[in-house]
Amino acid sequence: MRPEHESEYCDYAANRLVPMRRFAYLVCGDWHRAEDAVQNAFVKLYLAWARAQRADSLDAYTRRIVLNCVKEVQRRHWFTRERSTSEPPDRAATGDTGSEERRLVLDALAQLPMRRRATLVLRYWEDLSVEQTARVLRCSPATVKSQTVRGLRTLRGLLTDSFREQIERT
Structure with missing residues (x-):
């Protein structure tokens, strides 16, 4: 270079x-x-x-x-494969300094299939348009729209369940 x-x-x-x-x-x-x-x-x-x-x-x-x-x-x-050792495993860094709600959203997001998760992250965290997201994912804008709708629907259901469980624990 x-x-x-x-x-x-x-x-x-x-x-x-x-x-x-x-x-x-x-x-x-x-x-x-x-x-x-x-x-x-x-x-x-x-x-x-x-x-x-x-x-x-x-x-x-x-x-x-x-x-x-x-x-x-x-x-x-x-x-x-994980191998068992006599030492306890390291804990994964969360990087989360925010609230409990943020953790719940990230946990729910992690449960989505990769393509829907990537679509939601590009659309809402990276603030890309439908067309820009389609270019990154190499798919049609219609696919981005359908993945967004399905991902949001699933995410809402997961978050509703998570928030309900959180309220019941307190």
Whole structure:
């Protein structure tokens, strides 16, 4: 990579690393896996930097890579087996400094299938339009709309149940 391109990449990566990590976390629900996915994604972005710069939207291009890396990390995690040890396992970092409601929403979001979760995260957390979301997910706008409706319906049901359980516990 030429020095001026490397400088552009470094500037982009420095500015977009945190938002992409948050996006990956919202899609996969685990900070450790999100960081692995984003790290892999930025390596891939570095290798394809010349092609990425020609994309209509560099952020959309990067989100697509992050989403693919999240899927790869999820698949790898699916096949890994935990081994028992005499030491207690590390607790996953939640990154959550917010309220109980935020935790309930994130827990409910984590229960959605990957595609619906990604659709809701792109539409409502990343504030992308239907068309932009369709480009990132490589699907039609109609698919984005249907996944959004189904995802929100499921999310509402999960949240209603979660809030009801929370109230009953108090």
